[in-house]
Amino acid sequence: MKNLEITSREAVVKLNKVKSKEEFENLRIHYFGRKKGILTQLASKLPNLSDKEKRKWGPKFNQLKQDLSSLFEKKEKSLLLIEEKHKDKKKVLHDNLPFDPTVPGRKLAVGHIHPLTQIIDEVKDIFHYLGFSWVDGPEVETDEYNFQKLLIHKDHPSRDVQQTYYINDELLLRTHTSPMQIRYMEKHSPPIRIISPGRAYRRDMPDATHLPDFLQIEGLLIDEKTALTDLLGVLDFFVKRLFGPKSKVRFYGHNFPYTEPSVEVEVYHKKRGWIEILGSGMVHPDVLRNGGIDPEKYIGWAFGMGPDRLAMLRYGIDDIRLLYSGDLRFLEQF
């Protein structure tokens, strides 16, 4: 019985040295084992003691047993934590230490949605709010839909600008998402409000700002009563939703074969000044006609923008190739 205190100290020392579940289990049996456990054996000696001794040792024994039980319990918990920690290496063993709320929380495995998807989803949401739904279309297109129906005839000067990948004489990789205007018009009657995100292709050498394959989002509205003022209002709203209500937007005249008038849109960037983000305009009456819509009755407007560029602007990415690099060190930042 006199060894009680020694037993207690030994137990604590041994417990502290325990590193694995097995060691813990052995130690637990060593002290608490039903037959040969030290504490069990001590307990069996208690009834044989004199009353005086009982009064002396009884409470001490109970205290020791209680203390050790709670220490063992704690140890078991901390062992469980260590086990989990092995799954997640960055965790710190807090137990037996004062509580420190500044230790980082557990790092949970969360996947990241690609920044381009995030931009496209945001654009979809903004236009959805304005009653636009979204549709998808073919990336391998015909010359007819990509060019001719959009009034870009075989010898049109803008075919130079749009360096085109051809599959054969008739098939090509669409150079913009605008063929979706015609495809949608052909199958739907006004009112029409759609956006159409997707990939487009141009024969560009890859560099920090160009890729042979990139993304575009097309937008189209056709109705009996709409006007350029609606186009300007919608694009102004869009820019302010995407870049903040205080962002500065400006519109100026441009030229696209399939819109008349055509308007270019720029946003002001603190470091880089005015930056082109959108081309737009009133759908040319002949384009409406090519889509089977009566230009006497309906007015339309359309716009196109590059999500790659929007993502680069928004996140300060200086090389478009990063967006398609598949590098987790990049992807995990979004």
Added chain:
Amino acid sequence: MLVPLSWLKDFVTLTEDEEKIAEKLLLSGTKVEEITRKDGEVVFDFEITPNRGDCLGVIGIAREASVLFEEKLRLPEPFSETVLTSRRKSINFSSVDKSLCPYYTIGIIDNIKVEKSPEWIRKRLELVGIRPLNNIVDITNYVMMETGQPMHAFDYDKIVGSLILRASKEGEKVITIDGKERKLHKGAIIIEDSEKLIDLAGLMGGENSEVDENTSTIVLHVPIYNSVAIRRTSQYTSLRTEASNRFEKQLDPNGHRYAFERALHLLKIEAGGNLASNIRSINYPVKSESFEISIERVRKILGLSISEDDLVNILSNLGFEILPSPSLNESRFEIRPPTWRPDVKSTEDIAEEIGRIWGYNNFPKKLPRGDIPTHEDSFTVDWAKRVRNLLTGLGINETYSHSMTDAKSVTNIDFDTEKTLKVNNRMTVDYEYMRPTLLIGLLQSIEINLNHFDEVELFEFGRTFSTQIDTKTKLPSQSNKISLTTTKADYFYIKGIVEQILNTMGIKEGEFVKNENDSIWTEESSTLKIDKEVIGYLGFVKAITLKNFSINKKIVAFELDFDKLIKFSSTKKIYKALLTYPTVKEDVSLIIQNNITVDSVLNSIKSLNEKKILNYGIGEIFSLEGKKSVLLKLEYYDPKGTMEDKEIVSIRKKIIEKLKKDLQAEIRSK
């Protein structure tokens, strides 16, 4: 196009600073890309849209500025001398096909002294990026920059006989002044004398008729060429010059005469030139076509209630003639555009002129007030978004890879390059084939990321392509796919993900059939079928494929046709009443032959059609004495009340009998 501010100021008074001038021009559609300052000069770099051939000359820009700043345009007086001062010379010039050169001015100038140009011409040419050569060539270039009208001076004494302009024949050759021999296609515009080709018209002059230091007489030819023919030749020969860039656009059909006279004037002052022949102008002058517009329509397109006065004002400042409508309708006008604006042909074009000069930033901004459409796409569910959320929730990252790839990658993934869609005018070999599977990009990403990470899990949404023509769209098939690759190489992990996707998309019945001898997939892979239709593949990727992509870790992957998944998707979910009575759960250990699939066990129970079996599934499976031990997990329920033991015994017996009968299953005694 580069234009020094000082040159602009020759023609229009501009008092504002260059930033303001640039901004005003830009907002009206004449975009200044850059302002540079050198040697005390301010130079604007303009981006001119292809419709504005008139703005490819300083005068064109000055005209725009004069309208925007409400200043008068001062044009240099053309030379109007018609009296011949030297002995008459002549040249016989004709075109075989009038459409190749519908308008031109030609004349002979003699008494020329070829020398270095005066400083003011040299300096301006240098500012606009043209290297000065000699006074004759420099003046033709100077006038081109000023008026936007290119021209060419031939050495009169090097010409033999008459000049003929015609379309080239296939394979004809000409040596241009840069010393290069150029082989021509059929249909380039060329000029020949009675012996030789002397000009690749619209692109570059011929070496054999070039002005040199001994030249004393020149033939000055100021043409308007067929823009399409010039463009084609420029593309065919890969030759782009200041001249061809202008001839490709629609130029002022009257501009050649003014440019000739302006050049003659400068030649007289700076090179001592005298007019030695009549000035012959063909199809000059012409009047542009007028057309009728509706003011109401202009207002309707713009959404702007612009007054008639404002409209007339803007148009007449831009040089448009406004006449009353022949239909005598008050809200209609007859408009005759100036000849330098052949791009303006309709009410919409007029709306653009009004809009850009009015300034789009000065327009009211409104939101559309029409009915919100209700087409089928208004009701589509963004399934990709839901699946993305599921996968990222599972800790997997989304990636984007290129849709174009190279031949080697196609072979590496065991596709046949012959059957893979490819472009016929690749720029580099890296971007030649259209990806037949997303796995190319994903495996490449895995390889890159393994340099930095122990485990890599990535998914991608995107189109894949094939040479097969889709019967519905008549286009090469290009279906949307969802694909995933992971280094957590466990078939049942990836199958679990696929099942979760099906679950998210409300698809109940997916069938996983073992792959037989499929390209990149090992034995431990399967085909997902829904309603007997193949949706895609999942499982282990073959070691040889991984080796092709330099991956030395095991990889499991899947690729599913997302368009097909959407076809089978459903948002339908029906609440099932919560259970009133306790259910009874029990496990039964079965022993079956190795070749019997778990699916057949489940199907066998299903076919019992026993209503009181609430749930049935599979627990652990392990190998036992050459057979398969399968733990069957059963849950019974009776909606009428707590089930009694004997009922349970009877159902269990039914199940066991059925499995014995169907699959020769044995029951492991407990």
